[in-house]
Amino acid sequence: MTQYGFYFDSTRCTGCRTCEMACKDYNDLPVSYAYRRVFDYEGGDWTDNGDGTYKPTTFAYHVSMACNHCEMPACMANCPQGALDKDPDTGLVVHDDEKCIGCATCVNSCPYEVPVVDTEVMKSRKCDGCASRTAEGQAPICVEACPLRALEFGDIEALRAAHPEAVDAIAPMAAPDQTHPSTAILPCPAAKEPGDTTGAIANPLEVENAA
Amino acid sequence: MSSGFDPVSLAVFTTLAPAGAVAFLVLALARLAAPDHADAVRIDRVIALPFATALLGFIASATHLGTPANALHVFSGVGTSPLSNEVLAAVIFLFLVGAYWMCAFKINFPDGIADPWLVVASLAAVAFIACTSLAYAARTVPTWDTVFTPVNLILAALMAGTLLALLFLAVARIERPLLNRALMTLSLVALVFGLGSLLLQQADLATIGNNETTALSLVPHYPLVIAAFALLGVGAEGLGIFSLRRSLARRGRIVVRVAASLLAVAAVLAVRTAFYNLHMTVGF
Numbered sequence: 001m002t003q004y005g006f007y008f009d010s011t012r013c014t015g016c017r018t019c020e021m022a023c024k025d026y027n028d029l030p031v032s033y034a035y036r037r038v039f040d041y042e043g044g045d046w047t048d049n050g051d052g053t054y055k056p057t058t059f060a061y062h063v064s065m066a067c068n069h070c071e072m073p074a075c076m077a078n079c080p081q082g083a084l085d086k087d088p089d090t091g092l093v094v095h096d097d098e099k100c101i102g103c104a105t106c107v108n109s110c111p112y113e114v115p116v117v118d119t120e121v122m123k124s125r126k127c128d129g130c131a132s133r134t135a136e137g138q139a140p141i142c143v144e145a146c147p148l149r150a151l152e153f154g155d156i157e158a159l160r161a162a163h164p165e166a167v168d169a170i171a172p173m174a175a176p177d178q179t180h181p182s183t184a185i186l187p188c189p190a191a192k193e194p195g196d197t198t199g200a201i202a203n204p205l206e207v208e209n210a211a
Numbered sequence: 212m213s214s215g216f217d218p219v220s221l222a223v224f225t226t227l228a229p230a231g232a233v234a235f236l237v238l239a240l241a242r243l244a245a246p247d248h249a250d251a252v253r254i255d256r257v258i259a260l261p262f263a264t265a266l267l268g269f270i271a272s273a274t275h276l277g278t279p280a281n282a283l284h285v286f287s288g289v290g291t292s293p294l295s296n297e298v299l300a301a302v303i304f305l306f307l308v309g310a311y312w313m314c315a316f317k318i319n320f321p322d323g324i325a326d327p328w329l330v331v332a333s334l335a336a337v338a339f340i341a342c343t344s345l346a347y348a349a350r351t352v353p354t355w356d357t358v359f360t361p362v363n364l365i366l367a368a369l370m371a372g373t374l375l376a377l378l379f380l381a382v383a384r385i386e387r388p389l390l391n392r393a394l395m396t397l398s399l400v401a402l403v404f405g406l407g408s409l410l411l412q413q414a415d416l417a418t419i420g421n422n423e424t425t426a427l428s429l430v431p432h433y434p435l436v437i438a439a440f441a442l443l444g445v446g447a448e449g450l451g452i453f454s455l456r457r458s459l460a461r462r463g464r465i466v467v468r469v470a471a472s473l474l475a476v477a478a479v480l481a482v483r484t485a486f487y488n489l490h491m492t493v494g495f
Contacts, residue, residue, distance in 0.1 A: 074351040080294035082287035099284040102277020105294055109349040111494030122277025172422045174494035178351050194422065201423055201495060 003091035004129060005069050005156035005182030006143075007163060010170065010191055012150035015040060015062035022145030023066070023127070033116045033209040035127035036066035036142050041172050041192070043199025059190035059199065063170060064151065066142060067114045067127035068181030069093050075106035075115055075126075083124070084115075091156075091182065092129040100124055107209075111174035112181070116209035129153070156182040171196035217275030218487030225486075226371070226479045227268030228301065229343050229364060232336040233372020234379055235261035235308055237394065239329040239336075241385060250385060251322070255315035257383035262308045264375065269301055293346045300335070300342035307332040340368055353419050354426045354489040359412035366405035367482060370444060371475035373398040374451050378468035381454075381461065388455075395451050398475075402444040409437045409482065416489075423495040429488055436485040443478035447471045 015038055023029070023036045044058030069086075073093050076084040083099035084106060086092070095115075102122040106115040115126040130140035134153070138144070143151040152159060160166060166184035168176035171192040176183075192199060201207065238254055238261060245251040273279055288295030311328050314320065344361035373394045380391070413433055419426035430436070450471035454464050 074349060078292055078294065078349050080288045080292040080298060081281065081284045082292075083281075083284065099281055099287070100277075101279060101281045101285070103275070103294075105292075108490055109351050109492070111351045111492040113492070113494065117277060119277075172495045174351075174422070174492065178493055196422065204423075 001088060001091055003069070003071065003156050003182050004134070004154060005091075005159065005184070006066060006140075007152040007154075007156075007159040007166065007184040007186075008064055009148075009150040009152075009163075009186045010061055010063060010188040011186055012148040013038075013062045013064055013188075014148060016147065018145050018147055019064050019142035019151060023140075023142045026130075026141040030118075030120070033118070033125070035114075035125075036064060037207045037209075038203075039063040039065065039172055039207055040202040041199050042202040043192075043196075059192075060202070061188050061190045063173065063185075064142075065112060065114075065173065066140075067093060067129070068112055068179070068183050069129060071180035071182060072178075074109040074111060074179050078105050078109040080105060087131070090129070090131070090134070092131060093126070094128055094131065095124060095126055097123055111178060113207075113209060156184060159184045169194045171199060172201050218484060220271045220275040222480055222483035222487060224268040224272035225343060225364060226367070226476060226483050227271070228265045229340045229368030230371040230375055230476065230479065231261045231263075231265030231268065232304060232340050233368050234264065234375040236333050236336050237373065237376035238379060238383075239333045241380065241387070241390065243326060243329055250383075251325070252315075253383040254385065255312070255320070255325075257379050258308065258312045258315070260379045260382065261375065262305070262312055265301075265308070266305060269305060293342070293348050297339075297342040297346040300339040304332070304335040304339040307335050340365060351492050351494075352490060353421070353493055354416070354429070354491045355486075357412070357415065357419075359408055359415065360486070362408045363405065363412065363482065363486070366401045366408060367479040369401035370398050370405055371447075371472070371479050373401070374447055374468065374471050374475045377451060377454065378465065378472050381465050381468055384461070391455055395448075395455060398451060399448050402448055406437070406441055406444070409440065413437060419491075421491060421493055421495060424491060426489065426491060429491055430485050433485060436481050439481045440478045443474045443481070447474035447478060450474065 017038050020034050020036045020038055024034055042060040046054045046056055049055055069092050081099045081101055083096045085094055087094050100123040102117050104117050106124050115124045118125045140153050143153045163184055166186045168183055170185055170187050171194055173194055175194040238258055242251055242254040285295050285298045289299050344364040347355040347360050350356055377394050416426040450467050454467040
C-alpha cells in the first residue's frame, strides 16, 4: 500500500491562512470549523544580561496542519462504528457517513483534534486529502493554493526521501509515537520539539473546532 | 464546545448502568440461594428494578448520539474499539436480564431454566461492568488511560450497587440479616477503597500533561469533588447501616434505603462528571 501524506515546509510558511481558506471554500465549510488549521506557536522571554542590556529569546512560527492520515490512527482505532477506515490504495483516513453516529469518540481520541462533529448534520467531519481531486491526478486544494509553495502531497516515503531534513512533528503537534502521522515537516530554525513547554498556541480560539 | 459529546448523559450512564448490574448480581445470587419458591418468585418480579436502572443508563447514553439511526454498525468495531465491546456487553446483559424477567412471569417457571439463565446473566453483568470500565482506554488520552479509570468505576458501582440491592431486596420482602450485613460491609469497603483510589489519582494527575495544558488544570475542583464523594458516600452508608435496624418497619426501611441509594448515586455522579472533564489528548 502506498501511504499518502502531506509535506509542510515551516521555513516557508508565513501564516497567511490561504491553505485554510481555500480548503474551507472548496469544502463549503461553515465558519466554526476547518479541515486545515494554522497554529501559531509562540513563546520566549527576555533575559537580563546584567549590564543593563537584555537578550530576547522570543520565537514565533506557524504550523499548517490538516488530517495527518496517520499510519495508526487513534480515531479509527477507537471509533465504535467502523466509520473511519484507511483507504487500501492511498492510506488516507476516510470517513463513512452511513456508519457514523456522531458520538465524538474520534474527536476525543485524535491527538491533533482533527475530526469535528458537525452539529448541523450530527456526524463527524474531517479532511479526506481531497480524495476526489487526487483521484484525478490533481493535488489537494490547500497544496495548490499555498502562495509560498510550502505544502506538498504524495507518497509520504517519497516526500521524506525528497526532503531528508524533514521530521515527523514539531511543537505543538503531539509526539509521533502514538499514531505515526504520515507527515514530513521541514522545521524552521525557531521550531521546537513535540512536548515543548517553552511556548504555547497563541491562537487557541481560532484553531478550536467549535462544530 | 459543542462536539456532539455530552458528558452529562455519559456520566448518568456510567453511574446507573454498572450500579444496576451489581444490584442485579446480588438479586441473582439471592435467587439462586432462595430457600423456597415464594422467595424466588418475589425476587423474579423485583429484577425489573435493576434492569430498569441499567436500561435507564443505557438510554441516557444514547441521547448524546447525533445519528443513532446508524447505531447497529457499532458491532463492526467489536474486538478493536473498546466502546463497541462495551455496547455489545451492554446489549447482551440487558437482553438476558430483560428476557429473564419476562419469562419468569410464566407460572411454574422451572428452576432448571432459571438457575443456569441467572448464572449466564450474572457472567454477562460482570463482563458488562468490566467492558464499561475499560471503554475509555484510548492510548492517546493519558488522563483516561490510567488504572484509576477502571478501578474508580468498579468500586463506585460496588458502593452504589450494593445499596441499590439492599433497597430492591427490601422491596422483594427478602430479609436475610447475614446477606444484608455482607452487602453493607461490601459497600463500606468499596467506599473506603474508592476514596483511596480517588486520592491516589489526584496525586497522579500532577504527572500528566501535554504540550499545552496540565491534567490538574482541567479539574481544579477535583479535591472538592472527592470531598463531595466522601460526604455523600458516608451519608449513604450511614443510612444503609441505619436501615439494618430490626425495629424499623418495612415501609420505613424502604424509605431509608431509597435515600441511601440516592445519596450513593449522587456521590458517583459527581465523580463521573469530573471524569469527563478530565479529557485531554497527548496533543494539545
